[in-house]
Amino acid sequence: MTTFRTYLRIFLSHRVYIAIYLVMLSLVGVFVGLSANSGATGEYQETAANVAVIDRDGSELSSALARRVLAGNNRVEVADEKRAIQDSVARDRVSYLLVIPQGWGEGLMDAARQGTKAPELETYVSYYSGMGRLLDIEVTGYADGLYGMAATLGGSAAEVVYATDDAWEGSTRVDMVEQVTSPLPASLVTAVEFASYPIFSSAMVCIAVLMSSVERRPVRYRRLASPEPARTRNLALLGSCVTIGLVAWAWTFGLEVLVLGRSALASSPVQLALVGAALLAYALVAASVGFLAGQLGVSENAANALANILGMVMSFLGGAWTGLSLLPDELIAVAHFTPSYWVTRVVEGAAGMGRVTSQNVMPLVGDIGICVLFGIATLLVGLVLGRSRGRSELA
Amino acid sequence: MGACDAVVRIDNLVKRYGDLVAVDHLSLSIARGEVFGLLGPNGSGKTTTINCILQLLSYDHGDIQLFGEPMRPTSYQLKRRIGVVPQEVAVFDELTVRENVDSFCALYVGDRALRRELVNDAIAFVGLEKFEGFRPKKLSGGLLRRLNIACGIAHRPELIIMDEPTVAVDPQSRESILSGIERLNAEGATVIYTSHYMEEVERLCSRIMIMDHGRCVASGTADELKGMIGTGEKISVEVGRMDEGILERVRSLDHVRTAETDGGMLRVQCASGAHNLADVLGVLGDAGLAYGRVLSEPPTLNDVFLEITGRALRDEA
Numbered sequence: 161m162t163t164f165r166t167y168l169r170i171f172l173s174h175r176v177y178i179a180i181y182l183v184m185l186s187l188v189g190v191f192v193g194l195s196a197n198s199g200a201t202g203e204y205q206e207t208a209a210n211v212a213v214i215d216r217d218g219s220e221l222s223s224a225l226a227r228r229v230l231a232g233n234n235r236v237e238v239a240d241e242k243r244a245i246q247d248s249v250a251r252d253r254v255s256y257l258l259v260i261p262q263g264w265g266e267g268l269m270d271a272a273r274q275g276t277k278a279p280e281l282e283t284y285v286s287y288y289s290g291m292g293r294l295l296d297i298e299v300t301g302y303a304d305g306l307y308g309m310a311a312t313l314g315g316s317a318a319e320v321v322y323a324t325d326d327a328w329e330g331s332t333r334v335d336m337v338e339q340v341t342s343p344l345p346a347s348l349v350t351a352v353e354f355a356s357y358p359i360f361s362s363a364m365v366c367i368a369v370l371m372s373s374v375e376r377r378p379v380r381y382r383r384l385a386s387p388e389p390a391r392t393r394n395l396a397l398l399g400s401c402v403t404i405g406l407v408a409w410a411w412t413f414g415l416e417v418l419v420l421g422r423s424a425l426a427s428s429p430v431q432l433a434l435v436g437a438a439l440l441a442y443a444l445v446a447a448s449v450g451f452l453a454g455q456l457g458v459s460e461n462a463a464n465a466l467a468n469i470l471g472m473v474m475s476f477l478g479g480a481w482t483g484l485s486l487l488p489d490e491l492i493a494v495a496h497f498t499p500s501y502w503v504t505r506v507v508e509g510a511a512g513m514g515r516v517t518s519q520n521v522m523p524l525v526g527d528i529g530i531c532v533l534f535g536i537a538t539l540l541v542g543l544v545l546g547r548s549r550g551r552s553e554l555a
Numbered sequence: 556m557g558a559c560d561a562v563v564r565i566d567n568l569v570k571r572y573g574d575l576v577a578v579d580h581l582s583l584s585i586a587r588g589e590v591f592g593l594l595g596p597n598g599s600g601k602t603t604t605i606n607c608i609l610q611l612l613s614y615d616h617g618d619i620q621l622f623g624e625p626m627r628p629t630s631y632q633l634k635r636r637i638g639v640v641p642q643e644v645a646v647f648d649e650l651t652v653r654e655n656v657d658s659f660c661a662l663y664v665g666d667r668a669l670r671r672e673l674v675n676d677a678i679a680f681v682g683l684e685k686f687e688g689f690r691p692k693k694l695s696g697g698l699l700r701r702l703n704i705a706c707g708i709a710h711r712p713e714l715i716i717m718d719e720p721t722v723a724v725d726p727q728s729r730e731s732i733l734s735g736i737e738r739l740n741a742e743g744a745t746v747i748y749t750s751h752y753m754e755e756v757e758r759l760c761s762r763i764m765i766m767d768h769g770r771c772v773a774s775g776t777a778d779e780l781k782g783m784i785g786t787g788e789k790i791s792v793e794v795g796r797m798d799e800g801i802l803e804r805v806r807s808l809d810h811v812r813t814a815e816t817d818g819g820m821l822r823v824q825c826a827s828g829a830h831n832l833a834d835v836l837g838v839l840g841d842a843g844l845a846y847g848r849v850l851s852e853p854p855t856l857n858d859v860f861l862e863i864t865g866r867a868l869r870d871e872a
Binding site for chain 2: 162163166169170173174373374376377378379381382383384385386387388389
């Protein structure tokens, strides 16, 4: 017990690491979570873009297309000159500029009748925002609609426009769809996914630095010569590693629940417990990696570098920086070999768990088990290394 | 010396590293209350012997007994009676002086109240009271060495193993450490002391063993060791100017190994002999040479060490 206390004293003496890796990074996680939730409202609000239309055609179809573009947006007059067109987009006076070439309407009707390719539109999109790109999609869709109506219904241009507008109005109605209530706040989910980084880096650095101190050759010599049994010594070290992992977990998860997830304590305790258990498993993995680094005798600087690099890679592959669904398949395949991936699966699974049933819970428990296996495997490698090092050190 | 008086008894110890024999059939016995000097060039087997005594190394053959009981890796009750002061400073950089002494004392003494008293005594013993709250990085080399000693002796061991405890310290700190060891010994501790500083060994040690190539090559008190070698005293005589003929007559004396004049001083290195000084002064007197100050220095432990182990440089093993 006295050895364990000595180890904890050494751990607590590294206040800078605790402050940077645990306190500061976990606070960053909380802020990331808060920002993920900001701006979300339950109301739909249309946005208006600055748009310009240069209609060189003047046909029934081109007029309909121009009306479609201008509807709900702010019309900006742009002269039909090459320089004026370029300036308006480059200076962000317009988000979207549509030039309808002469003969476009007639060309489209002919193409539809003959089943050939529709004539092109000339469009300019500002790179300052995504609104122009969205408008372009709408315009393309409407033009395709005109083409489709002309091809299927035939008739005059006015009839094609009427039919298209009718169909389009029906399809562009905005409805507010109530989202199925997530059992965990989105801000908490975001923060918890980020938590893999502070937990991993703080636990790994603190344990590696602790071990480099207690396993320093002269100190080790003095301790080996003492009457302290090897079992007591090893248990104290293991206990310290687990304690550091627990501290990293308790601080990070506790802070996030306190700030972002208090409501879930009462409304979704099972989901919250699953997330907590997943993070706890991950903290123990981090502790075992720190233990392994300590057994490898890495220096303080190397421990810092390793903790940051490994922590970031793990968090990235776990989907903390970029959602797993946005990662390429190859990276997802690689991510399966990291514990953070399984933690994220649990977090996302718990966040989407509407009803708590054993069918929903057990797969997530399995994922936590896989994460624990990573920790056990790393710990065993560390123990084997430590044993072989202990044999060879004085021999 | 009876077996029951021996704090340390080693019989026929052999330790091999592959083909290298680090300790070669070594036997020794250290009585209670002795300060036992273990000398030898680098790689002579001193540290290996100490590591075997502490059971930090397995050995190929032999028997080690401490306090009359066989020493085993799990002889925790015996280990509790030993204090170790390693050559390198073995303390935690993150802990204060007091916390360091307490944490190492705690490996031996479980009772907190008793330990507090022992830690206070140890800190006072090495004179670190004013530095209790300091971390090791804030201490000078001499203070660090004293902390190193405090960590090794706080639990009041009966046997203290000190491996070059005065390396790289200033003369004041060295004097403080040496007088501290004398006090520990006066209080009843048996000490095994290794050092390359012969004057320290001569001052402290009641018995000395010189090891080389894993074997004991000489053992005894300092005077006994000096008596074992062929080197006698160094004689210095203030002679002013001196003829070459007189110098040749000095050189021709039976026990004179070398004789030189240097700045008006005649310096003569003798082999051991009963009347060396009288013989040299006799030659000078017969030649009618007036002489001033006369110094006769008996052989030192350093002379003994060099004569026994040779003057060739040793590589670190």
